[in-house]
Amino acid sequence: MESLLVTTVEEDDDDDEIQPNLMDDESSDEDVDDEHHASLLSSITSLTDQKNKNTQQRTVASADVSEYGFSKLYEKDSQVNLSELVSSLNSSTSAGKLKKNIKTIEQEKVADVPLVKPQQERLTRSIAYQAKTEEISKWQPLVRKNRKAEQLTFPLQQPNLSLRTSDEMTKRFQARTPLEREIAMLLHGSDYVEKQTKMLTPAEERALKAMSLEEAKERRAELNKYRALMTYSEAKFRRQKKIKSKRFHKILRKEKLKKEEKELDVLQKTDPESYLEKIEYADRARVEERMSLKHRGGSKFARKKMMYARYDPLARQAVQDMIEKNKELTKKHYESSEDDSDGDVSMDEDAEFRMLSAALDTKGDNPWMKAPTKSSDFVRPKKITQVKKNTEASDSEEEEVLTFHPDNMNTDKNLLELEAQRQKKLKLKNKTQKVEVFDMSNIDSPGKEQQDLDEDKVDGDENDELEKKLSESLKKEELVTPGKKSRKKKKKTPKIGEDKMADVDEDKKDVEDLFDILENVEKHQAKKKKTKKEIKLKENSKSSVESKKEENCELEVNDDEELCHSMTRKRTMEEYESNWVEEEDITPAKVKKQENSEESSQAPNIKMVSIDPKKLFTIGPEVIKSTDGAEIVTNEDGDNMLDVEEEQRMTIAQAFADDDVIEEFKLEKREIADQDKPKDIDLVLPGWGEWGGADIEPSRRKKKRFTIRQKNRAKRKDSKMANVILHEKKDEAVAQHQVKQLPRQFLNTKQFEQSISQPIGNTWNPEKAFHRMIQPKVVTQLGSIIKPMDKEEMFKKQKLDKTAGGDFNKNEPKKNQDKSESRKDIKNIKKKVINRKRK
């Protein structure tokens, strides 16, 4: 009972007012107490008081009016809760059963009374519908997209066959092996690694930041400066390279040499081992050179060059270089002290002197120290002897110096050395010697040094003498050298008797002399074999050779002349050509001019025809002015006359022709227009309802009434064109092919016409556009199964598309495998079943 009561209390709010009383009553039933009773009474009275108040306040009629004055409390806060009602139980220790019951009630929830079945179903249906629509609406964009798509290729789920880009690969890369991991660690932490999004590495950025503007400017300025310097020096070198002065180059070389020596000195002090090595190397080169005579002219190359040297300055230069090389290599490298005494020009004279004196001292004492001179003697004994002949008076020191002479004489290279020696000698020796040596040196370069010579006041006689001596020595050398070269290949020499050319060409360049010498060597060999006759011949031929040379010179001159001539000729040719061109230009022009003049004289002068003010032809004709006339009389006036006559004739003809033509045309047009016009139907019966007869016309009223009037059609297209008749009837042939009904989606004909007027064929479109025009809406791959769209796949694909190219093909092979396996299983089972049956 109690529980039921309580539930009713909970359910029906209307009974709320009664409950407290009831509860209280019950409680009062259990333990009757005066105090309690008093309190109850008081509470009841208070309630009634409230009720009284309420009734007084109430203005609107309400349903719940009880005689006890209970009324519903509308405020939520004032609603009575179960807990409030039962709160008194908490304080009391009795009524344990009731407490328990209440607790269970509080915990328990009682289900609603189920709805009626149809209602329930309706509800579930509506909910299901909502869910379904929600689910399906997910497809909406996809479907829309597919509908809009220009082309759909089935199956829609196609594996991504595109190759991965390197970027993607690197993104996916994971370091696995320890080495990879290590490298990755290094790379990852490093500032010098580029990042994906930035142009510069952090280190670079830092570096950029670190450099301030000023610094950068400075650096730039410095760089500029260096660059400028470089260009200057480059230019300088280039200029120097171009300088042809031998003396200049000699000086240069000398300087270079000096520098090297100095370096050697330094080396001696700092690194004696390398110094020794260098010296050894030089010695070895010298020995090898002496052994091989590679640079003396023994090689094939040298011989060839020598052959061409006479005519080719380049070859000459090459030979000279070679000889120089030879000299360089064959030069004995003395001990440093001697070296210094040899070559140093710019050294302090005192120092030199000291050194020299020391050398002298040593010479006397130490025989080994004399070795160089001896060795030089050994090298070229004959020359030395010869030189000795030349310089009998000279002492040993001079001898030593002079040992170089025969070789050096003809070359420029050691000229400066010689001069240096000369200076030394100036100090040490008498002047006569000096002059001699000086002269010797000066033989080589007669050009500019002549002035120096003059300054030094050299006698010409002495010079001559020297020359003679030289020639003699040369002759001797010639005689000697062949022995050395006899082993070499013999060579036919076309030119004979050039042995004496040396004498002749003394003034010529020393190199040439050398060639001569070499050539003569060969010739000498030949001589030995040949008879004396030939020698005589040679001697005779000397003059002839000279003459030849002269001829050559002449030839050269001729060539030059020719060249000049040709040059001039060329110029003249050009001139000639230009003249010719001019002529060409002029002649036709002239001709044309003449023609033009003729033509212009012939040209007819056509008058404007007076415009025929016919109504049909509003535009007046224009005369095309032309210089040419078909049937033209030469005389202008006559032409004019003819023109006038012609004009008259024509105008008359036109006047007659016009009328006919135009009238005819008008008539025709009217007829055609009438034919095309729908005619009114006259249904008037004369005499019907009135008098009829021969002369009696039916009344106007009747006529009007009984004629069926056709609707006025649109005006003819040619109604405003006087000289045109257009065919108005529809061309049925074309109409057959025309569209007669507007397709449904088009709003108007114009739209439709626009949509079909772009031709589709490849005759009118570029190939690409053509293919796009005709591409089908749906393409299916042959042999592939078209499955319905799989929800998971599609949405997954969309997701994947958003992220990156996924691999769809990963799962497929697995599935296939599964299938095949399952098939196998099925087969096995079947077999088993069959077997069992058999059993």
Next chain:
Amino acid sequence: MDKSKSKKSKTFKSKPKASGKKSVQYETSAEDKFGSSHKGRRHRFSISHKYVNPFPDNNKTSTDKDQMVQEFTINVGQLSESKVKHHVNNWSKRKKWLHSDDKPGKIGSKTKNTRKQNSTEWRKDKKNKEYQISRKLEDPFPGDAPVDPKKLEKYRRTDTDELTEARMLSGKPEMRLTKAKTDYAVELSARSDFLLPDNSGGIEADEGEDTADLKQYDIINAVDITSASKSFDLKLPLFGPYHMNYSRNGRYLLLGGAKGHVAAIDWQTKKLMCEMNVMERTHDVKWLHIETMFAVAQKEWTYIYDNQGIELHCLKALNKPLQLEFLPYHFLLATGSSEGFLSYLDVSVGKLVTSTRTGYNRLDVMCQNPSNAVIHFGHAGGTVTLWSPNVKKPLAKLLCHHMGVTSVAVDNSGNYMATSGMDRQLMLWDLRNYKCLHKYRIQSGAGHLSFSQSGHLAASMGSVVQVYSDAYRQKIKSPYLIHRLDSCISGLQYCNYEDVLGVGHSNGFSSLLIPGAGEANFDGFEANPYQTKKQRRQAEVKMLLEKVQPEMITLDNTALSKVDTVTMGRDIEERNKLRYLEEKKISYTPKYRMKGKSSGLKRENRKQGVKNRVIKDDIKEILKEKRREKREKTLQNQRGPKHVLDRFKRNKE
């Protein structure tokens, strides 16, 4: 006026020339185009693109900026305005930070406030800068390069502006797609315009000189050897005035002497293909679709020969022909006969399509409109008539001259027609509105007229040929070139893709050089002068496949793509006339029946049955009425038009 002018020129000419040079610029048209074969683009022009500096000046005010934007859109054309605006704004932003970057030293001197601002800006700029430096730089000119709007306009066959809205929602994407496709095709062809590299040449005269003064030998002297070799004369005095015809690719020449001599020549190599005498009078000769067949209009009938000179057909259907025209896309051989018949014969099947009696006597002035295959005749009454095989009456009839028309020619575009008459007038007509554009007096009526591909007009007057350049676009002041022959001209045609004008005359044939006459860029699929045998065969098959039926020949080229509005209107009217069947509201409640016959389904069925019966009856009635109407109509037709006394007739029904 004229006199004084001529005198002036005369005096000038008599002076010694200061420059002394006459520059003759000449370019061969189809000389060096071997192998360049592309499609469907005939005309060429050069346009220099204008690009605007994307950095707008910062100093300008906002209005100026707007102006800049305007200018930009005008010049670029292709980019939409919003896009351009976006661009400009972007650039201006960038420019801003660049600007502030320029003067970092000034920041110190400014007040704190400005400094702060600057610093914030600086930070922003830094961000920008980072963006700038980042490797994935944004393309400042994204997408394809804009296409010149003029070029687009050139290749646009139709507007697509209507193709935006569809009646149904489902039709909308489709419509958009067609629009996109059309625009794409137009854009692509505009883009590939640069593949037409060659310009047609021409002669430019110095000031005070006239190109008409130039003689053929001047031109020959000025041009290269191969071009010079294209000028030649054939002296054939025996077989009288010669008609001539060049093949469509300009490679082959057909000569027909009036006294029966017919010869086909590969005129560039001067190789004779065949030569014969048909022993009959010939009126005209024409190449058919390929160079292996040609038609000769002989005394009695038209004959077709092959390039060996073997007679293939004698077309007795085309009798007494005077003029021949071949419509290459339709494979139709049209003849104008001396008896006034215009006959069309389909060469591909050998059947006569139509033969129309024109109502004129001799149809000896004839030409075709190359753009719409309409045949033009010139008549003795000064009229020119236009014919199609589908209509037995002339499509249009123009009164052009006061006297007989001597020759008619229509230009390549099909928009202009030149006529000359016995009244010594040369007139140019616009065929779109049949109005006379220009009207000239010439010394004598032009016996023959011919338009070149580039719009030169050649007119023969007796033994003189005059060439007018650009005849219809502007008024002719003086002829472009003049050439005088020693005999009367009987045939005149420009050679396609060559700067050559062929002239047949009574003493043979002469080929003249007219610089700038031919189309410079040939389309190898359309007409290939360097066609091989294989290509020719393929082309023939393709031509046959793409053959246009004679029904398609109309004055209006675009007729096929137009809706037949007349019939459509009529149909709609008729449909509206039809009484629509309104569903009658039938209030019928089925009776209650026993034995389970009143279940819901059964009741519904009963209800439906009653409804159907009522509707059926209605339809029957309507059909009855219709039938009656129809019968009446047919009866009326049988009886002929309504007679006066019909009203007294009693209705049988």
